Amino acid sequence: xxxxxxxxxxxxxxxxxxxxxxxxxxxxxxxxxxxxxxxxxxxxxxxxxxxxxxxxxxxxxxxxxxxxxxxxxxxxxxxxxxxxxxxxxxxxxxxxxxxxxxxxxxxxxxxxxxxxxxxxxxxxxxxxxxxxxxxxxxxxxxxxxxxxxxxxxxxxxxxxxxxxxxxxxxxxxxxxxxxxxxxxxxxxxxxxxxxxxxxxxxxxxxxxxxxxxxxxxxxxxxxxxxxxxxxxxxxxxxxxxxxxxxxxxxxxxxxxxxxxxxxxxxxxxxxxxxxxxxxxxxxxxxxx
Numbered sequence: 001x002x003x004x005x006x007x008x009x010x011x012x013x014x015x016x017x018x019x020x021x022x023x024x025x026x027x028x029x030x031x032x033x034x035x036x037x038x039x040x041x042x043x044x045x046x047x048x049x050x051x052x053x054x055x056x057x058x059x060x061x062x063x064x065x066x067x068x069x070x071x072x073x074x075x076x077x078x079x080x081x082x083x084x085x086x087x088x089x090x091x092x093x094x095x096x097x098x099x100x101x102x103x104x105x106x107x108x109x110x111x112x113x114x115x116x117x118x119x120x121x122x123x124x125x126x127x128x129x130x131x132x133x134x135x136x137x138x139x140x141x142x143x144x145x146x147x148x149x150x151x152x153x154x155x156x157x158x159x160x161x162x163x164x165x166x167x168x169x170x171x172x173x174x175x176x177x178x179x180x181x182x183x184x185x186x187x188x189x190x191x192x193x194x195x196x197x198x199x200x201x202x203x204x205x206x207x208x209x210x211x212x213x214x215x216x217x218x219x220x221x222x223x224x225x226x227x228x229x230x231x232x233x234x235x236x237x238x239x240x241x242x243x244x245x246x247x248x249x250x251x252x253x254x255x256x257x258x259x260x261x262x263x264x265x266x267x268x269x270x271x272x273x274x275x276x277x278x279x280x281x282x283x284x285x286x287x288x
Contacts, residue, residue, distance in 0.1 A: 001181060001211045004204070004253050006287055014250060015241035017051055024053030025103040025239025028077075029232070030095055030124070031138070032110035034085035037063035039110025042225045042273055043135070043232035044074045047106070049280035050236025050254070056102075058095055059110070060087055086116050092123035105130040106235040108138020109228045114167075118144045131155040131238050134193070135231035136164065143168045146190050154207055156193040157244050159231045165197050181211050196234065196248040198227060202256065204248045212249055217256035218263045225273030230255040233280060257283045 002008065018024035027047045032040040037059070044055045054075070057067065061078035062085075068076060077098050080088040099105045105128050111117040114137050121141040125132065125148060132152060134141065139160050141148055149156045160168065166176045168191075169183045176183045184195040184205040195205045198221075202214035234251040242250065258279035262271040 001213055004212050004214045004249050009250060009253060009287060012246045012249065014051075014237060014246070017240065018053055021053035024051055025241065026054040026056070026101065027052045027104045027106060027235045027239050028056045028058060028099045028102040028130075029106045029109060029235070030058045030087075030099075031106075031108055031135070032057075032059035032063065033087070033112050034060055034062055034081065035112050036110040037066060038225060038274075039228045041067050041070050042228040042277070043106055043109045043235065044071050046229045046232025046277045046280065047104075047236035047239065048073055049277045050233045050240075050251070050284070052104075052236040052239035056098060058098060060085065082116070084113065084116070086112060087120055089116070089120045089123060092120065095124050096127050099124075099128050099130055102130045104133060104235045104238045106133040106135060106231055108135035109231055111137045113137070114140035117141060122148070125149060126151065131244070133157050133159060133231055133235045133238065135159045136227055139164045139168050142187070142191050142193070143170070148191075150192055152192075154192050154194075155244060156191075157196060157234050157238070157248050158187065158191070158193045159196045159227065159234060160198070161227060162197060162199050165195070181205060185209050185211065194244040194248045196230070196252055198230065202252040204245070204252055206245045210245070214249075214252035214256055217259045218268050220263050220267075220269045220271050221255070221259040223269075223271070223273055226255075226259075226276065229258075229273055229276045232277070254280055254283050257286075
C-alpha cells in the first residue's frame with residue numbers, strides 16, 4: 001500500500017485549468033432533501049473550488065430559495081418533492097436530461113433514505129454516460145446492483161465512510177475495521193469503481209487492486225457535511241479531466257490538508273464543513 005504525498009501527486013499531475021468555464025468541465029450534483037438541504041451546496045461549492053467550470057444543483061424545489069444566495073455561481077434545477085421531503089423518483093427523466101451534457105454526475109449527497117436512494121438512482125445511473133461520483137447513501141445503489149455502473153468502464157469514484165463501505169460490501173463494520181483495503185478492493189473489483197473510503201485514515205483502492213493511504217487530516221474532519229465536501233472535490237477534479245484514480249488521490253489529500261489548515265488556525269475540532277471549500281485553492285497552490 002502506497003502513501004499519498006505531495007511528491008506522489010506531482011508524479012500524477014492534474015490537467016491544467018481550462019481557459020474558460022466551458023473548458024473546465026460541468027458537474028451536476030443530485031441529492032439533498034428538505035431535511036438535508038446543505039449537502040448539495042457543500043458538494044457544489046467544493047467542485048467549483050477544485051476547478052470545475054460549471055456546476056448545477058438538482059434538488060428539491062422547496063430548498064432552492066435558501067440555496068440560491070449561498071452558491072450564486074451554480075445553476076439550480078428544481079425537482080418535485082416526494083411525501084417524505086426527498087426528491088420524487090418520477091423526476092428521474094428531468095435529472096437525466098440535465099445530466100446529458102455533464103462531464104460529471106455527483107449523486108447521493110444529502111439523500112436520507114437508502115431505499116429511496118436506490119429507487120431514484122436505479123432510474124438515473126444506468127442511463128447516464130457521464131463520469132459518476134457516487135456518494136454517501138447513494139452507495140446503496142451498488143449494494144443492490146453491484147454491476148449497475150459497469151457500462152461506464154471504470155469512470156466511477158465511490159466516496160463512502162466505513163459504515164457505508166460495509167453495507168456495499170455485505171460485510172460487518174468489524175471486518176471493515178480489520179481489513180479496510182481488502183474490503184474496498186472487493187467492491188472496487190466487482191463494481192469496477194475507484195473506492196475512496198474515509199475514516200481515521202483514508203484508503204483509495206482501484207479496480208485492479210492498486211491501493212493508497214491518505215494519512216492526516218485530524219479529528220475535525222469528522223463533522224457533518226465533511227464527506228459532501230470531499231465528494232465535491234472529487235467531482236471538480238474529474239471535471240478538469242483527471243482519471244478516476246488520480247481524482248480520488250488528489251481529493252483525499254486536498255480534503256485532509258484543508259482540515260489541517262483549519263485546525264492550525266481554529267483548533268483541532270470545532271470548525272465547520274462549510275469552511276473547508278475555501279481552503280482548497282490554497283492547498284492546490286501549495287502543490288503547484
